[in-house]
Amino acid sequence: MDAADINGDLTEVLYTEKQIQERVREIAVQIDEDYRGKEPLLVGVLNGAVMVMADLYRALTIHAQMDCMAVSSYGSGTQSSGVVRILKDLSIDVHGRHVLVVEDIVDTGLTLTYLLENLASRNPASLKLAAMFRKPEANKVHIDMAYVGFDIPNRFVVGYGLDFNGRYRNLVDVGVLNPSIYA
Numbered sequence: 001m002d003a004a005d006i007n008g009d010l011t012e013v014l015y016t017e018k019q020i021q022e023r024v025r026e027i028a029v030q031i032d033e034d035y036r037g038k039e040p041l042l043v044g045v046l047n048g049a050v051m052v053m054a055d056l057y058r059a060l061t062i063h064a065q066m067d068c069m070a071v072s073s074y075g076s077g078t079q080s081s082g083v084v085r086i087l088k089d090l091s092i093d094v095h096g097r098h099v100l101v102v103e104d105i106v107d108t109g110l111t112l113t114y115l116l117e118n119l120a121s122r123n124p125a126s127l128k129l130a131a132m133f134r135k136p137e138a139n140k141v142h143i144d145m146a147y148v149g150f151d152i153p154n155r156f157v158v159g160y161g162l163d164f165n166g167r168y169r170n171l172v173d174v175g176v177l178n179p180s181i182y183a
């Protein structure tokens, strides 16, 4: 679906499908260069990362593999607490692999802080992060984000993997959700 299909649900489109796809291709070019000859393992964090994983992985011209993890963060309401439980672990052993974690968004950074620590303990050859969107809070935690699509404002955004109650992940654009939807 695109923004026109959900007329009224968004107050503003932040990034169109075209802009997102262009940015994904730019990041893929960088990853191609940085990982040439290394056959990286892309690790997607379900569910939000499905869209960027599918697009980024296909945009690469080098050999690469992919796997996914599912995590759940314990928190009160919409706030992430940083306590993360692994619901689905990787199928591929990351020991000695060049791991690139792929995320849709880094907000408080708590999920990623846990995840990167967990993956680092498995002794990968290298460990980096690619996130399509980054919110301002993310800058407060020390996470080295090798590849970032867009820095976005601290607003309720949906689309391209980002959901509200499971909806809008399949929106090809990214926009600000109308408060009337979640009020």
Ligand code: PRP
Binding pocket: 045, 046, 047, 048, 049, 073, 080, 103, 104, 105, 106, 107, 108, 109, 110, 111, 112, 161, 162, 163
């Ligand atoms: C989102 C997103 C990240 C995390 C970022 O996942 O995909 O994993 O939140 O938030 P943080 O930086 O504040 O920790 P969510 O838990 O909403 O699950 P989802 O991917 O299934 O939407």
